[in-house]
Amino acid sequence: MIEYEEKTDEELVEIIRSVDRELFSVIIDRYEKKLFRYAFNLIKNELKASDIVQEAFIKSFINLKGFDTKKKFSSWIYRIVHNEAMNSVKKYRKEVPILDDMDFQSNENIEKDFEKKEISEEVVQCMDQLPLMYAEPLALYYFEDKTYDEISDILHIPPGTVAIRIKRSKIIMKKICQTKR
Amino acid sequence: MSNEEIKIKDAVMEKIRHDEIKMRPTIYYIGGSILMLVGLVASVVLSVFLVSLVQFSLRSHGPMGQYRLDQLLGSFPWWTIPVAVVGLVAGVIILRRYEVVYKHNAWLVVSGFILSVLLAGILINLTGLDNIWLKRGPMRGMLRNNSQTQTFEDFRRR
Numbered sequence: 001m002i003e004y005e006e007k008t009d010e011e012l013v014e015i016i017r018s019v020d021r022e023l024f025s026v027i028i029d030r031y032e033k034k035l036f037r038y039a040f041n042l043i044k045n046e047l048k049a050s051d052i053v054q055e056a057f058i059k060s061f062i063n064l065k066g067f068d069t070k071k072k073f074s075s076w077i078y079r080i081v082h083n084e085a086m087n088s089v090k091k092y093r094k095e096v097p098i099l100d101d102m103d104f105q106s107n108e109n110i111e112k113d114f115e116k117k118e119i120s121e122e123v124v125q126c127m128d129q130l131p132l133m134y135a136e137p138l139a140l141y142y143f144e145d146k147t148y149d150e151i152s153d154i155l156h157i158p159p160g161t162v163a164i165r166i167k168r169s170k171i172i173m174k175k176i177c178q179t180k181r
Numbered sequence: 182m183s184n185e186e187i188k189i190k191d192a193v194m195e196k197i198r199h200d201e202i203k204m205r206p207t208i209y210y211i212g213g214s215i216l217m218l219v220g221l222v223a224s225v226v227l228s229v230f231l232v233s234l235v236q237f238s239l240r241s242h243g244p245m246g247q248y249r250l251d252q253l254l255g256s257f258p259w260w261t262i263p264v265a266v267v268g269l270v271a272g273v274i275i276l277r278r279y280e281v282v283y284k285h286n287a288w289l290v291v292s293g294f295i296l297s298v299l300l301a302g303i304l305i306n307l308t309g310l311d312n313i314w315l316k317r318g319p320m321r322g323m324l325r326n327n328s329q330t331q332t333f334e335d336f337r338r339r
Binding site for chain 1: 188189190192193194196197198202203204205206207209210
C-alpha cells in the first residue's frame with residue numbers, strides 16, 4: 001500500500017474504481033482527521049461529527065464512479081460533508097441567528113491572529129457564536145487551508161461571495177470577542 | 182490515531198469488504214443524465230408552445246380567430262407534457278442520488294431553466310421580436326414554415 005501513498009487523490013480514485021477497492025482506506029487515512037475537524041466546526045458535537053464523516057465516506061464510495069477525476073477530489077468530499085452537516089443542522093435546528101445589527105467596521109487584529117496561526121481558545125469560543133454562513137468559509141480558509149476557488153466549489157457560492165463572507169466574518173468575530181470581554 | 186478515527190475507518194472498510202455498500206455502475210449516471218436531457222428538451226418545447234398558445238388565445242379575436250386557435254391546439258405537442266414531467270423528475274431523483282455535490286441545486290436549476298424559457302418567450306412577444314423575425318432575419322424561414330400566421334395567410338390567399 002506504500003506505493004500508493006505517492007499518488008494523487010484523483011489517481012487513487014481511478015485505481016479504486018477499476019482495480020482495488022481496498023485502497024479506499026488510503027483515502028480515509030488522508031481525509032479522516034481533516035473532515036472530522038471540518039464537521040466538528042460546523043456541528044460542535046463530536047458524536048454527530050463522527051457520524052457525518054462516516055456517512056460522507058460511505059456516500060463518496062457508493063458514488064465514486066460519478067466523480068469526475070478532472071476535478072479536485074478534496075472539494076468533492078468536503079462538499080459531501082457539507083451536505084451531510086447541513087442535513088444534520090436542519091434536523092436539530094440550533095443555528096445561531098444572523099446578527100443584523102452588527103457594525104461592519106474593518107479591523108485587522110482578528111486577521112493577524114489568524115495569519116499567525118495562533119488561534120487562542122478565546123478566538124475559537126468567539127467563532128462558536130458566529131453564524132454558520134460566516135463560520136463555514138472562515139473555517140475552510142483558515143483551518144483547512146482552502147483557496148477561495150476551492151471554498152467556492154465546496155459551498156457552491158461565487159468566489160467573490162466567499163471573499164465578502166470571510167471579510168465580514170472577521171469583523172463580526174471582532175465584535176463578538178469584544179462583547180465577551 | 183484516536184479510537185474514533187479507527188472506528189470510522191474500520192466501519193467503512195468493513196461495509197466495503199462485506200459488500201454492504203457497492204459502487205453504483207457508470208450506466209446509472211449516464212441514464213440519469215440522458216433522462217435529465219430528454220426532460221429538459223421536452224420542457225423547452227412544451228414551454229415555447231404553452232407561451233405561444235397563451236399569447237395567441239389572448240389576441241385571438243378578429244377574422245378566423247377561433248379557427249387559428251383550433252389550429253394551434255390541434256398542432257400542440259401533447260407528448261411533451263408526460264415526457265417533460267417524467268424526464269425531469271426521474272433525472273433529478275437520479276442526479277440527486279449520485280451527484281451528491283448538486284444535492285441542493287438540482288430543482289433550482291430545473292425551475293430556473295423553465296422559468297427563463299417562459300420569460301424569454303413572453304419578452305420576445307412583448308418586444309415584438311417574433312414579428313420582426315417573421316418578416317426578416319435568419320429565423321425568417323423557420324418561423325414562416327412553422328407559424329400559424331403562415332397557415333392563416335395561406336388560407337386567406339386561397
